[in-house]
Amino acid sequence: MALIKQRNVTAIARETLNFVLSVSKSSYPKEFAGMLYADNGVITRVDVPLTQSSNVSAVMNLFMLPVNPHLIGSVHSHPSGDMNPSATDIKMFMQNGDYHIIVGYPYDMKSWVCYDRVGKRRHLDVLDVNLDDKDQVLEDILETFGEEDD
Ligand code: ZN
Numbered sequence: 068m069a070l071i072k073q074r075n076v077t078a079i080a081r082e083t084l085n086f087v088l089s090v091s092k093s094s095y096p097k098e099f100a101g102m103l104y105a106d107n108g109v110i111t112r113v114d115v116p117l118t119q120s121s122n123v124s125a126v127m128n129l130f131m132l133p134v135n136p137h138l139i140g141s142v143h144s145h146p147s148g149d150m151n152p153s154a155t156d157i158k159m160f161m162q163n164g165d166y167h168i169i170v171g172y173p174y175d176m177k178s179w180v181c182y183d184r185v186g187k188r189r190h191l192d193v194l195d196v197n198l199d200d201k202d203q204v205l206e207d208i209l210e211t212f213g214e215e216d217d
Pocket of ligand 1: 156
């Protein structure tokens, strides 16, 4: 049931987008990559599953994502500022859901694009939502990955 609902994601919460942009900024000049979770058609949470290695592309880490019904795709940064997906990006997109955001330097509200699994642009609205509703998503994430003390 959750899977059917997640197929139609139309928006990202402004707070979540701001988080993505600020993490991308603080990771610069390195790449940042994480997973996107949605509830009721709105992306409400991003999670960074693995410690970023300086030798491995951040995107490569996303090939190892565990299954979670709220997981709808990925997000990663392009420090170059070019927001087009690379061949490696598309390969990862195909394996990890149908909504993939690339944020490009300088990481402002205009420097992000959402793609589908084959690298076609998607439109996402930015919504001001009350993220109190994210608790179920967070619970599922913790169930999948275990508690983290951060
Ligand atoms: Zn990329």
